[in-house]
Each structure stands twice: as C-alpha cells, then as structure tokens.
Amino acid sequence: MSTGDALSIRPQDPSPVALDSLVGRFPLGVFGDLSEVRATGVSLDSRDVRPGDLYIGMPGAKRHGADFARQAADRGAVAMLTDADGAERAAQVGSELPVLVSEAHPRTILGEVAAAVYGTDAVSAKLFGVTGTNGKTSVVYLLAELLRAAGITAGLSSTAERRLGDEVVPSNLTSPEASELHGLLARMAEAGVGGVAIEVSAQAVVRHRLDGVHFDVVAFNNFSQDHLDEFGDLETYFAAKLQLFTPEHAERGVVVVDSPYGQRIARESRIPVTRLATEYGQEADWYLAITHQTLDGVSFVLQGPEGASFRGRVPVFGRFMAENAALALIMLHEAGIPLAQVSSGLEQGLIPVYIPGRLEEISAGGEGPRFYVDYGHTPGSFEAMLDALGEVAPGRIIFMFGADGDRDTTKREEMGRIAAAGADTVIICDYHPRSEPPEAIRAQLLAGARSEGRAEVLEEADPRRAIRLAISRAEPGDVILYAGPGHEDHQEVAGEFLPYSARDEVRGALREAGLLP
Numbered sequence: 001m002s003t004g005d006a007l008s009i010r011p012q013d014p015s016p017v018a019l020d021s022l023v024g025r026f027p028l029g030v031f032g033d034l035s036e037v038r039a040t041g042v043s044l045d046s047r048d049v050r051p052g053d054l055y056i057g058m059p060g061a062k063r064h065g066a067d068f069a070r071q072a073a074d075r076g077a078v079a080m081l082t083d084a085d086g087a088e089r090a091a092q093v094g095s096e097l098p099v100l101v102s103e104a105h106p107r108t109i110l111g112e113v114a115a116a117v118y119g120t121d122a123v124s125a126k127l128f129g130v131t132g133t134n135g136k137t138s139v140v141y142l143l144a145e146l147l148r149a150a151g152i153t154a155g156l157s158s159t160a161e162r163r164l165g166d167e168v169v170p171s172n173l174t175s176p177e178a179s180e181l182h183g184l185l186a187r188m189a190e191a192g193v194g195g196v197a198i199e200v201s202a203q204a205v206v207r208h209r210l211d212g213v214h215f216d217v218v219a220f221n222n223f224s225q226d227h228l229d230e231f232g233d234l235e236t237y238f239a240a241k242l243q244l245f246t247p248e249h250a251e252r253g254v255v256v257v258d259s260p261y262g263q264r265i266a267r268e269s270r271i272p273v274t275r276l277a278t279e280y281g282q283e284a285d286w287y288l289a290i291t292h293q294t295l296d297g298v299s300f301v302l303q304g305p306e307g308a309s310f311r312g313r314v315p316v317f318g319r320f321m322a323e324n325a326a327l328a329l330i331m332l333h334e335a336g337i338p339l340a341q342v343s344s345g346l347e348q349g350l351i352p353v354y355i356p357g358r359l360e361e362i363s364a365g366g367e368g369p370r371f372y373v374d375y376g377h378t379p380g381s382f383e384a385m386l387d388a389l390g391e392v393a394p395g396r397i398i399f400m401f402g403a404d405g406d407r408d409t410t411k412r413e414e415m416g417r418i419a420a421a422g423a424d425t426v427i428i429c430d431y432h433p434r435s436e437p438p439e440a441i442r443a444q445l446l447a448g449a450r451s452e453g454r455a456e457v458l459e460e461a462d463p464r465r466a467i468r469l470a471i472s473r474a475e476p477g478d479v480i481l482y483a484g485p486g487h488e489d490h491q492e493v494a495g496e497f498l499p500y501s502a503r504d505e506v507r508g509a510l511r512e513a514g515l516l517p
C-alpha cells in the first residue's frame, strides 16, 4: 500500500503528549496558553502537517517556516515551536497558535523534541546506519532483504523511498529531517519492526537530522569526491562522515578498509569498529572474495573472525555489489543476528534484492543488447560501474549520462574522463540543469571525455533522443548503461520539475525497437 500523497510515514495510533512537559526539558519560552495542548506528531513542513501536530517554524536558507504558521494551523497544528524571529513573524501573519520559543536554533532541539512527542527516546528495533559516497542506498536495500531472510520485519529509509512493508512514501532527502525520522521510527515500532536500515548523508550528520537516534551499528563503505559545493573541501566532507563514528551516534561500526579513507575511519573512530577488506594483503577482520561474476550477478565468499563465513550471491553485476552485501551481512552479525539465521532464509545463498534505479536492468536479459538505468553521479561510481562492466560485458559498452546543475561543478570533467576511459561509446545528454545553461554543463563533460581520446564521444542534449541513439548503435551482446536518473520521476529545469522517468522512457524506446514485448 502506498500512502498516496502523504509526505511522511507516521504512527497510526499515537499517544498525545502534553506540550507543557517540553518546557522544563528544553530551553523554551511560551507565548499563549499551552496548558491543555497535546501533540500527536511533529512536522517542519506546513504541507505535511496533520491534525494534532506541533509545527516547527524553522528558519531556512530561503524562507522562515513561521511565515507558514497559518497554513499549518489550517491543517490542524495545535502549536508552533520556533525562534524569536519566528514568533514575531507568526504574529505578523495573524497566527493564533500557541508558540514555544526556542533560545537555541530550533534545529538543534528538533530531534530530541520529536523523540519526546513520538516516544522514540528508546527504540527496541535494531537501528542500522549506512554512510559513504557511493552505495549507501544499495546497502540499505540489502540490509532490509537480509533482515527479512533472518525472519525479522524490516523497515528502511533511503534516497529513493521510506518503506515499511508495503507502506511507502517517496523521499525528498537522502536522510529525512529529524521530525520525519522519528515519526517513521514510531510507526515502525507500532508495526513491530525488528530492524531499520537508514541511509545517512554527510549533510544529515552536520544538520542535526539524526539527533535523538542511537544506531546499533553504523557502516562506512567508500569515500570519493562529491558535494564540494556543500562542504568546500574533501577534508570537511570526510569529517562529517567520521562524526557518525562517535558514541553520540552509534554503538559500533563496520568499515571497508580497502582505501586510505576507510583506514582513517577505522583508526579515528571513537566507537569500536570491525574491518572488511577485499584484498588479503590488507589488515582486516573480515575478507571478501569474489568466486564468480557475470552480467547477471556476483557470487562471493565472506570470512570473518572465529570461523564466521557466508557464501552468497547478489543478482546485480559488479564486485562492489558483493562488497555492499558483505557490509550488510557484517552489520547484522555485529548486531547479534547470526549469519546462519540469514542463510536459512535464502535459497542457496541468493539474496533476491531489488534496488530501485540502481543498475536496474530494463531490457529482458538474454543476448541483448542489455539496457541498465543507474543513479551513479560521481566519478567514483562511474569508475566502479565501468570497471565492473569491463569484466563482464560480452560486447561493447555504451555509456550515457549528464550532470547536475547547481551542484559540485568540479567533478564534471573527471566524470567525462572516466566515462571515456571505461566505455566504447559515450553519449552526453542533459540531467537536471536547474538554473545553469545546459550546454555549459555538457561542454564540461565533453571536455573531460574528449581529453581521454579513447571512446567515441557523442552529444545529444535531449535524454529521450539520447536513449534512442544509444539503442540504435547497440548490437546483441552490447551493454547500455544510463547513469544519473535512477528511480527519479522528474527533470529539474530552470526551477520547474518536468515529468521524466528514465526507466519508463527506456522501456518505451526498447519496445519501439522491438527489443521488449
């Protein structure tokens, strides 16, 4: 069951909490009468307010949430928590909601306030947090699948969606704001969920979105260039990821130590960590070996301390996907869930995971050409995917992609260069140009691709035409990989969200070409 137009998953039967009980616990002043006011939920977006909510009037980069106090009240908010400026703004817009005025930035108390309202101070489900530059979503879906195999009801929060059984809402952020996260955890507790897999962005760590959540196990898979528009330099971006490995956030950690960044997390972590390596020369606690791989999947053996071992298979190509699975398995082991319990729920070790928009095959398999849609948008993910395809693609590799406008511009040339180094044909098209001129974004990607001088490099701005161009050039045995749009359903152009689903478009184009029924 999809929750329709709802923006968040919430408990169905919440217990009302008296809001004046918050006043003693947090540095809050009060305007208005709170004595009879009870809240059943928390929201910082007026469009997501439900009857009984405490509305958080959050000062933002573009707007002040308190300006939306009337809309929040119209939707049933019972009170607002904001800063001093917000209290004045609410009065100016004629809001009659009682106001809790926070001395500190409301974001810094939001997590604890939401935990108090939702009763999620102590959650009995095992909480798993996954961070890294590439592969977080994949690990989260693998975790959920492995939990199910172990007989444990699973919930997840990812870039693609928040999900609990068949209750699902699409995500607007990789890691939700703290109010949404606690609502989700409360619903999961209500539904008897035993394990929750949560994707953790670096932005979430530094923006207090995890406050009031204590993970049983956190994991780090890899680190490479991304989000420099946000963090300025790699060291600041890395420090945000490292911050997850502290007792404030988590009990214990699992780290892939193949790279110097992983080794640094293991060394500098302030919680106990266990280490995974994919090469035997590397000092680690767990080792992963690939035993067989084709376009249809990867088989692997994982070995750990005291004879722990697991023989498995993921139905997606790429060594890194086996690494993602290994990381998820070790996280469960670290949470006290025996690997044998996981194996007992799988048929011959096959982890039947479906990861929306991540190396998702749209074609029908077989002789091909085969067409995959992916969410990769970093040099690191391009390299991982193209290396993997180089090992398993029977024919040529046709790689199409674009780049985000208004986001880290410094990675574009490198994306182009890596694409042309790993593919036979590169087709550069538009992705989300946002406010930038699309031709200028393509020019940077083209410059990188042409600097490599290996692949045939083509430009086709319109992604719909680029898909058809790729198909027209492909022979049986060839693989087309379209990186960027993944599960998304829109293209963001000059402030507008235009409907665009790469998966539907590719499906349609394959049908037109007689390659799909």
Ligand SMILES: CC(=O)N[C@H]1[C@@H](OP(=O)(O)OP(=O)(O)OC[C@H]2O[C@@H](n3ccc(=O)[nH]c3=O)[C@H](O)[C@@H]2O)O[C@H](CO)[C@@H](O)[C@@H]1O[C@H](C)C(=O)N[C@@H](C)C(=O)N[C@H](CCC(=O)O)C(=O)O
Binding pocket: 044, 045, 046, 047, 058, 059, 060, 061, 062, 063, 064, 065, 066, 068, 172, 173, 174, 175, 176, 177, 201, 202, 203, 204, 207, 230
């Ligand atoms: C830089 C950043 O983190 N911005 C976040 C911030 O936006 P903002 O400060 O600009 O908010 P604003 O638009 O000024 O609005 C202020 C307040 O008014 C509220 N409002 C606004 C309009 C309205 O009609 N009603 C209403 O209540 C908003 O909900 C907000 O609370 O607060 C918003 C509400 O929660 C977030 O949606 C928004 O994330 C934006 C979309 C974003 O792009 N964030 C990125 C940087 C991000 O966090 N990315 C990471 C990693 C992604 C990855 O790995 O690739 C992530 O975890 O998603």
Ligand SMILES: Nc1ncnc2c1ncn2[C@@H]1O[C@H](COP(=O)(O)OP(=O)(O)OP(=O)(O)O)[C@@H](O)[C@H]1O
Binding pocket: 132, 133, 134, 135, 136, 137, 138, 139, 159, 174, 199, 221, 222, 320, 321, 323, 324, 357, 358, 359, 374, 375, 376, 377, 380, 381, 382, 384, 385
């Ligand atoms: N372990 C990995 N190492 C390198 N690349 C990976 C790994 N796992 C997946 N990828 C590639 O990166 C792409 C993005 O994967 P995924 O969505 O799981 O990452 P993410 O960290 O969640 O990214 P985002 O936060 O942007 O959603 C995948 O589609 C795949 O191409």
